[in-house]
Amino acid sequence: MMKQRRNDKTHHQEGTDFLQMMMDASIEEGKDNNNDDGQTVKHSVRHLSTDEIVAQCILFFVAGYETTGTALTFISYNLAMNPDVQEKAYGEIKEILGNEEPNYDNIGKLKYLDNVISETLRLYPPGYVLDRCVSETTQIKGLTFSKGQTILIPVMAIHRNPQLYDDPDSFKPERFEDQDKTIAFQSFGFGPRACIGMRLALVELKVALVNVLRAVKFDRTPDTPEVLTFAQNPNFLQTDKDIILKVSPRC
Numbered sequence: 200m201m202k203q204r205r206n207d208k209t210h211h212q213e214g215t216d217f218l219q220m221m222m223d224a225s226i227e228e229g230k231d232n233n234n235d236d237g238q239t240v241k242h243s244v245r246h247l248s249t250d251e252i253v254a255q256c257i258l259f260f261v262a263g264y265e266t267t268g269t270a271l272t273f274i275s276y277n278l279a280m281n282p283d284v285q286e287k288a289y290g291e292i293k294e295i296l297g298n299e300e301p302n303y304d305n306i307g308k309l310k311y312l313d314n315v316i317s318e319t320l321r322l323y324p325p326g327y328v329l330d331r332c333v334s335e336t337t338q339i340k341g342l343t344f345s346k347g348q349t350i351l352i353p354v355m356a357i358h359r360n361p362q363l364y365d366d367p368d369s370f371k372p373e374r375f376e377d378q379d380k381t382i383a384f385q386s387f388g389f390g391p392r393a394c395i396g397m398r399l400a401l402v403e404l405k406v407a408l409v410n411v412l413r414a415v416k417f418d419r420t421p422d423t424p425e426v427l428t429f430a431q432n433p434n435f436l437q438t439d440k441d442i443i444l445k446v447s448p449r450c
C-alpha cells in the first residue's frame with residue numbers, strides 16, 4: 200500500500216487514515232540552520248522508516264484485533280456457562296435498545312453488558328502479563344528496582360487475588376456495579392502507556408455482542424470445559440484446548 204500511494208499520488212488522500220499519517224510523518228521537513236561558526240548545518244528531523252511504519256501496522260493488527268477477538272471468545276464462554284447472566288444481558292438489550300441499531304450513543308446505556316465485559320476481562324485478561332522498564336533506580340517498600348531492569352506485572356494473579364476481589368475465581372458481573380475501577384483492574388493496563396484503543400475496543404465488543412445476542416444463544420455442551428486451562432507463554436491469553444459451545448438461533 201505504501202508503494203502504491205507513493206507511486207500514484209492521485210489516490211493520495213492526505214490524513215485520512217493511520218497509514219497515511221505515519222507516511223506523512225516520515226517526510227523530511229528539516230530546514231538548513233547556521234551554527235555558531237557561521238557554517239550551514241543540515242537540520243535533521245527524526246522520521247519513521249519504512250520498517251518502523253510496517254512494525255506499527257503489525258502492532259495495530261495484533262493489539263487491535265487479537266485482543267478483541269480473544270475477549271469475545273471468553274465472553275461467549277462465560278455466557279454459555281452462566282445462562283442467567285446471558286438472559287439478563289439479552290433482556291437489557293431488548294429493554295434499552297428495542298430494535299434500534301447499536302451505536303456510540305445508545306450502547307453507553309447497557310450497564311449490565313459493560314459489567315459482563317469487565318468481569319470477563321478480569322477473569323481472563325488477554326494481556327495477562329504487562330511489563331515496564333525502570334527509568335530511574337528506585338526503592339519501594341525495601342525493594343530496589345535498578346535503572347534499565349524490566350519488571351513484569353502479573354495481571355492475572357492480581358485479578359485473582361482474594362485480598363482485592365471477593366470470591367475471585369467466580370464470574371460475578373454484579374461486582375462492578377457502581378464501582379469505579381482501581382489499579383486492581385489492569386486489563387487495559389494503567390498509566391500513561393495504558394491501552395490507547397480501550398474506548399474503541401469497548402465499542403466494538405458491545406456492538407458485536409448486541410448483534411450476536413439478538414440472533415443467537417450460547418449453551419454449554421458435554422465437550423465444553425468446566426474450568427479453562429491455558430497454553431504456555433502465548434502472546435495473548437489462550438486456552439490450550441478449543442472452547443466448544445452450542446450456538447442456536449434465538450427465534
Ligand code: HEM
Pocket residue numbers: 258259262263264266267270320324325326329330385386387388389390391392393394395396397399400
Ligand atoms: C479487549 C480489547 C483490548 C485489550 C484487552 C487491550 C489490552 C491492552 C493492554 C493490556 C495494553 C498494555 C497497557 C500497559 O502496558 O499499561 C495495551 C496496549 C495497547 N493497545 Fe490495547 N487492548 C485492546 C484493544 C485494543 C484496540 C482495539 C487497539 C487499537 C485499535 C489497541 C491498541 C493498543 C496499542 C497501540 C497499545 C500500546 C500503547 C502504548 O504502548 O502506548 N488495543 N492494550
